[in-house]
Amino acid sequence: MPITGVVDLSGIEENQEVVAKWHRLSHWRDVGFMALVRHIRAMFLYRTHYWLSDRRFESLEKIATRGTVYKNDLSPVNATHADLSYEYGASPRLIADWLLDALEEDLNRYSFIDYGSGRGRVLLTAAGRPFRSVHGIEFCDALHKQAEINIAGYPDQHLVCQDVQSVCCDALDYALPDSDCILYFFNPFKEVLLDKVVRKSLETARANQRRIIIIYYNAKHDQPLVNNTGLKSRPLSPVAWLKLKLLSPHPVQIYDMITD
Numbered sequence: 001m002p003i004t005g006v007v008d009l010s011g012i013e014e015n016q017e018v019v020a021k022w023h024r025l026s027h028w029r030d031v032g033f034m035a036l037v038r039h040i041r042a043m044f045l046y047r048t049h050y051w052l053s054d055r056r057f058e059s060l061e062k063i064a065t066r067g068t069v070y071k072n073d074l075s076p077v078n079a080t081h082a083d084l085s086y087e088y089g090a091s092p093r094l095i096a097d098w099l100l101d102a103l104e105e106d107l108n109r110y111s112f113i114d115y116g117s118g119r120g121r122v123l124l125t126a127a128g129r130p131f132r133s134v135h136g137i138e139f140c141d142a143l144h145k146q147a148e149i150n151i152a153g154y155p156d157q158h159l160v161c162q163d164v165q166s167v168c169c170d171a172l173d174y175a176l177p178d179s180d181c182i183l184y185f186f187n188p189f190k191e192v193l194l195d196k197v198v199r200k201s202l203e204t205a206r207a208n209q210r211r212i213i214i215i216y217y218n219a220k221h222d223q224p225l226v227n228n229t230g231l232k233s234r235p236l237s238p239v240a241w242l243k244l245k246l247l248s249p250h251p252v253q254i255y256d257m258i259t260d
């Protein structure tokens with residue numbers, strides 16, 4: 001028999017809230033207790049970085065990069081990959097510094113590319129080093145515009161690299177500069193897109209006889225890198241390893257391109 005009559009929608013928001021809570025609870029029940037402990041530790045360290053360090057850097061350097069922009073609010077310029085993206089949140093400044101300090105290369109030979117650069121915190125951290133160029137690739141126009149404002153207002157005395165740009169495009173549409181490159185990923189998108197972007201970058205580098213180093217921060221979805229036979233994981237120095245192990249909210253990994 002067909003159902004007729006008026007559907008009573010009162011209380012639907014409360015119900016949705018209950019359902020959301022239940023989903024969160026069942027999520028943690030599914031992934032397990034240790035995953036919940038790791039999550040709480042990560043949140044605690046992320047907030048500690050914010051209160052003790054990131055806030056101070058932001059006011060000293062006159063930039064605004066903090067905050068979270070959730071996936072549904074990202075409004076990408078190219079919607080093809082909207083479903084594959086993760087939310088915006090900036091890397092803790094000290095972690096980005098330590099990761100860059102862990103590189104022993106002559107940075108003058110390298111361009112630095114932050115895939116999914118958001119408001120530009122890592123971009124500007126890298127710009128304090130002598131890279132050939134520093135590019136941030138961001139597909140959300142509002143975040144890209146904020147990054148441009150941050151770059152324009154950044155105190156000159158902190159800029160060592162003069163070619164610093166936020167580029168508003170999809171990660172897969174960006175063409176690498178013709179130089180050795182360091183690629184930085186802070187969990188910008190899902191594995192399927194990460195795989196495509198990494199493969200494309202390696203192909204370009206091989207065709208131009210260039211070298212690539214990949215820094216992967218929040219290395220939770222790293223199967224495309226682990227499984228890529230063109231890459232090998234690079235151990236950190238004991239001091240860098242210890243600092244990052246103890247104080248980084250998220251796991252980190254550095255990969256080298258295997259050259260013939």
Ligand SMILES: C[S@@+](CC[C@H](N)C(=O)[O-])C[C@H]1O[C@@H](n2cnc3c(N)ncnc32)[C@H](O)[C@@H]1O
Pocket residue numbers: 074081084085086087088089090091114115116117118119120121122137138139140143169170171172185186187188189193
């Ligand atoms: C977790 S944030 C990282 C921000 C910055 N890299 C940092 O470490 O401070 C990830 C960023 O990737 C961007 N993003 C996601 N998918 C993208 C895509 N397909 N192309 C370009 N940017 C993308 C998001 O808009 C977001 O700003």
